Amino acid sequence: MEGLTVVLFGNSPSVQFEPENILLEGEKPFKTVETSKIVPLQREIAKRHVSVINMIDLHETDSVDHLIDQLVKENEIHAFIFVVRLGQLTDDDKMGLEWVQRVFGDKVLQFVMILFTYEREEESDTINDIKNPVLEQLLEKCGGRFHTCNKMMNNQSEMRDLMNKIELLFNENKQQLYTGEMLKQREDLKTSGCQTYCIPEPTISEERMEDTTTSETGEKHGGKNKDLETRVRQDQCLQQEDTKKRNLFQRLHLEGRQHNKLRTADVPQLTALSLQSHESCSEEELIQTFLQKLLMMDYSARYVNVKGKKQDHKQRRDKNSENQGDICDVFKDLSLSNIETSQSEQIHPMDVQMAVFHCADGFLKQLMVTKLSQCQYALPLLVPDPFTRRIEFPLWTFRQINKSWKIKHTNNETISQTQPIYKASTPMVFFFRFGSVSSSKSQLMNSLINEKHNTFFHRNCPGSSRTRELMDGVVEIAWFCPSGKNADKFTDHVSFCNLHGDARGHEKQLQILTQMASKMNLQ
Structure with a gap:
């Protein structure tokens, strides 16, 4: 075989981007699409010339169509390598595979191989012990093809075995490559299906005309309108739920942490807070208090109360009562009380635990699950x-x-x-x-x-x-x-x-x- 062209995609936490990395040699993941094209990295691996196309984190970026078009026009691809951290399958990982399938079409799955990465040597053999229905589903989508290597990707033997598996995949595909023609077929299919999936928004009168049917007696019945209204209501409910959840993560000072994950190294930090015993704390201290109590196997970790807000409001209300005896102040106090109630809804203890888990x-x-047990x-x-x-x-x-x-x-x-x-x-x-x-x-x-x-x-x-x-x-x-x-x-x-x-x-x-x-x- 003259050479191999492989695409790496997935999430950056699965890879260590260092000069010793045989596949990427310190190349960083995509954070922006200001560049007009993707330039493959040229490598010599196990006496093979390998073109490595780095698409790590590209699925988190908007407006990549121009990069994908350029990519498949200039390269015929032997394999798409889906990089996943061993034992830490996340929703971002699952969305990464769905993104590739959506962008390149269903045919791309016959070229996909999962590459599980690990940090510690003892983790490398755990893949056979993991019985995860979601993982099994991903493997099934990829024809059961996978390989394991360390996160640094600096082991020559592991990289040689990976190249051998890519060649085997190439032969299993009858030496067929993913080409621009396959992407074009996918685009043609998408265009032909536009009437099914891309319905233009009709005016109210048009919608009513199209979504009613007439019975033999001449009576009109609502059809798609009711289904549309139901879907709209469901979407609105989901949006309201999502807004509440985002507000919760914001109140707990965890915004952005679903991507920049909390690590064990972030937790056992000695602070003035950790040296005290707390039955109550402020909202900004809830996460730290919960984790430190849990790690000390303190069963009261679930029962930490939030302090401060009600007491502060009571003091303000008492002060207003002292200064003004007007009957209007009664209504002012009631108004303040209602505002305070809406603004200071108590955070459920299990929401604290699950927010940290996410x-x-x-x-x-x-570590959390072990301590909970x-x-x-x-x-x-x-x-x-x-x-x-x-x-x-x-x-x-x-x-x-x-x-x-x-x-x-x-x-x-x-x-x-x-x-x-x-x-x-x-x-x-x-x-x-x-x-x-x-x-x-x-x-x-x-x-x-x-x-x-x-x-x-x-x-x-x-x-x-x-x-x-x-x-x-x-x-x-x-x-x-x-x-x-x-x-x-x-x-x-x-x-x-x-x-x-x-x-x-x-x-x-x-x-x-x-x-x-x-x-x-x-x-």
Whole structure:
């Protein structure tokens, strides 16, 4: 083979951009599209001439059509290498593959190979242990093709094996390359489908004329109008939800952290705040207080109150009462009280936990989950992204958790077992609800697992509020581990899964868990 042309795409946290990088040699990811063209990097790898086209982070940039057109006109591509951080599959990663498919067409998938990168040598063999339905779906899309290498991409042996796999892919594709002709076919298909997907906005009269049908009696019936109105209402509701969630991240000073992730190194910083014991703190201190309490295995991490706002308002109101005795001041106070109530809605304790989880990198997520387990709290099992609604299955974060239990047999023999929980095969009981119910299913589950401890946070826990932005659709899991005594409610270890929110709005989670569960409890 004369040479190889490969495209690298994905997210920059998956790659170390240093001069030792064999593929990129310090080349930085795209941050702007001011350049008029992409110039391939010329490399000599394993006695092969390789043209490397760096498209890392390009999917986060607007207006790239001119770059894509130039790219495929000047290059015939052997493989698209999708770079993903091993064990830290994010929604940004999933969107990266969807972006390539959208830009280059469905045919591009036959040229895609996933490149999992790792930082520590011991991580390199974990790919075979990770059972993640989202990851399995991505691999299936890419024909099961993948390779692993270190994040530095400086290992000659790993790079040689990667080149061999690209050649194998080339032969599997019958030596076919991705060309400008394939992109043109995709553009032609998109154009021909414009009438289906690109409907111009009609005027009101046109819309009514087009969206009504006449029955045999001459009576007109609404058709698409109702569907359109329903979709508009749904979109408006989603936009309102997104606005509330963005406001929450802003109040917690986490704006931008969904891309620039929090790391474990950011947490154990000694400050004046960390040297004090806090039952309450200001909103800007909530995240730091929660994390530091959690890392110290302080179960009260979930119960930190926000202080300051109500007291400040009371002082202002008392001062106004002293200075002015007018009856109008009563209405002024009521007005101030209403403003204060709307501006200072209490942040739900579980929103604090989930906001940190969404903004944490893989290692911090794993540390959080490990500490939550040590505090005997339920763990996040299925986590929808707050904005894209895509579901993450963070099983990798469970790897350091071991559970022990004792089983008492009929002959009074007691057997003790200890297993990593992600490998343990346990019967699962799944709790969910349709609509609103008067009783709390989380509280019911707590009574089954541990009556003296709130394993699942519920409506009657301290700090609970009606405003909860990040928990709907989250599935948490906890385990009952018998002690081998007669008082045990169950004779064997059992896992309990809890779908938060109305199950009617979370069909995917409902579908996954009904397939996995041994028993289901509907409220």
